Amino acid sequence: MTRGYNFGAGPATLPQAVMERAQAELLDWNGQGMSVMEISHRSEAFLTLLNQTEQDLRQLLAIPESYRVLFINGAARTQFSMIPMNFLAKEARADYLVTGTWSKMAYQEAGKLAYANLVADGKGLNYLGVPEVSTWKLSDEAAYFYYTPNETITGVAIERLPDIVKVPVIVDMTSCLLSQPIDVSRYGLIFAGFQKNIGPAGMTVVIMREELLTETPYPLPTMMDYRTYIESNSCYATPATFNCYMAGMMFQWLLSQGGLAAVERGNRRKAAKLYQYIDASDFYHCPVPSKDRSMMNVAFKLHDEALNTEFLTEAKAHQLLALKGHRSVGGMRASIYNAMPESGVDALLAFMVHFAANR
Ligand SMILES: *Cc1c(COP(=O)(O)O)cnc(C)c1O
Numbered sequence: 061m062t063r064g065y066n067f068g069a070g071p072a073t074l075p076q077a078v079m080e081r082a083q084a085e086l087l088d089w090n091g092q093g094m095s096v097m098e099i100s101h102r103s104e105a106f107l108t109l110l111n112q113t114e115q116d117l118r119q120l121l122a123i124p125e126s127y128r129v130l131f132i133n134g135a136a137r138t139q140f141s142m143i144p145m146n147f148l149a150k151e152a153r154a155d156y157l158v159t160g161t162w163s164k165m166a167y168q169e170a171g172k173l174a175y176a177n178l179v180a181d182g183k184g185l186n187y188l189g190v191p192e193v194s195t196w197k198l199s200d201e202a203a204y205f206y207y208t209p210n211e212t213i214t215g216v217a218i219e220r221l222p223d224i225v226k227v228p229v230i231v232d233m234t235s236c237l238l239s240q241p242i243d244v245s246r247y248g249l250i251f252a253g254f255q256k257n258i259g260p261a262g263m264t265v266v267i268m269r270e271e272l273l274t275e276t277p278y279p280l281p282t283m284m285d286y287r288t289y290i291e292s293n294s295c296y297a298t299p300a301t302f303n304c305y306m307a308g309m310m311f312q313w314l315l316s317q318g319g320l321a322a323v324e325r326g327n328r329r330k331a332a333k334l335y336q337y338i339d340a341s342d343f344y345h346c347p348v349p350s351k352d353r354s355m356m357n358v359a360f361k362l363h364d365e366a367l368n369t370e371f372l373t374e375a376k377a378h379q380l381l382a383l384k385g386h387r388s389v390g391g392m393r394a395s396i397y398n399a400m401p402e403s404g405v406d407a408l409l410a411f412m413v414h415f416a417a418n419r
Contacts, residue, residue, distance in 0.1 A: 065404035068382030069212050069395040071255040078309045096305045101298050113308035123244050130266040130289040133300050136234045136253025140169035146286050147203050148174040150277040155179045155202040160187045160211030187214050189352045193222045204228045210236035213386040215359035216352050235356050240324035248272045257397045259306035330396045330405045331355040343416035361391035378411050
């Protein structure tokens with residue numbers, strides 16, 4: 061069996077070096093005589109690991125001291141509820157920019173608990189682009205502004221939030237955190253599920269400015285309250301220990317690549333190669349306009365959609381895996397997160413050229 065190039069959107073490919081180290085250490089981690097999966101989350105060895113993991117993430121993103129880093133078990137979308145629960149005091153409202161599946165779900169979830177204002181909705185564009193900023197309708201007094209800078213399903217990205225937003229910004233960076241340097245101080249809260257760019261599915265990292273927390277109109281369930289995670293250093297309940305370990309290795313791997321500026325250069329090169337070829341081709345096309353394209357999830361279509369199945373079958377035979385687009389968009393999607401080596405993109409391009417030439 062050989063390991064192919066996995067272009068899946070998530071759970072996504074992890075660096076081979078990280079997987080190999082996990083394999084080598086699986087039965088006896090760190091001289092403990094047991095697996096990292098089997099060790100107490102209260103043990104010194106594990107707490108050291110968790111602390112180092114946080115420190116490495118702080119270094120990668122240059123996270124200011126005034127921000128807390130929380131590791132919360134569960135899906136990224138748990139945050140869709142935790143955010144309004146924790147930040148919307150009585151009669152408060154929040155602004156939601158809807159540009160695709162994930163921001164729409166977050167908007168609907170917030171609407172169950174409080175008043176969520178729809179700033180703009182990409183529906184008219186079939187969520188294949190970002191609504192013009194001139195059409196955005198911001199509230200006068202929103203508690204926060206929420207958006208999703210990388211809509212994973214359609215491959216639509218917002219490279220830079222316009223300066224018109226004056227309230228704390230909350231972002232779902234599940235599919236783009238760590239793909240490039242960011243200025244953390246521009247955000248009130250950043251969250252990312254692990255399974256795209258960080259590690260195995262089942263945990264979410266939250267980076268938040270603590271002062272944002274307000275008095276909530278009702279007592280929160282303990283596990284839905286950010287204070288629980290702040291006060292216990294993410295160890296109130298048992299954290300997903302193996303995920304923390306994998307994330308820690310991922311962060312060290314990113315540091316060894318030269319940090320996020322170097323990582324971004326590689327990511328830009330990978331994405332540019334694909335988009336340039338697709339744009340120049342009369343066999344393939346990209347449904348997203350250039351200004352709104354994602355660097356992480358490259359959506360593309362064959363002009364002759366009748367060839368889709370053949371394309372996917374042949375790609376698989378070339379060890380190019382999980383290229384099928386999301387069912388809501390159709391076509392293809394190549395997710396090229398940090399862990400996708402440039403050689404994977406080169407192999408995909410060579411295959412696309414070959415496939416087009418033989419029709
Ligand atoms: C994948 C994804 C999610 C959902 O993640 P779950 O852990 O399945 O809830 C949310 N937001 C974005 C941007 C995603 O890419």
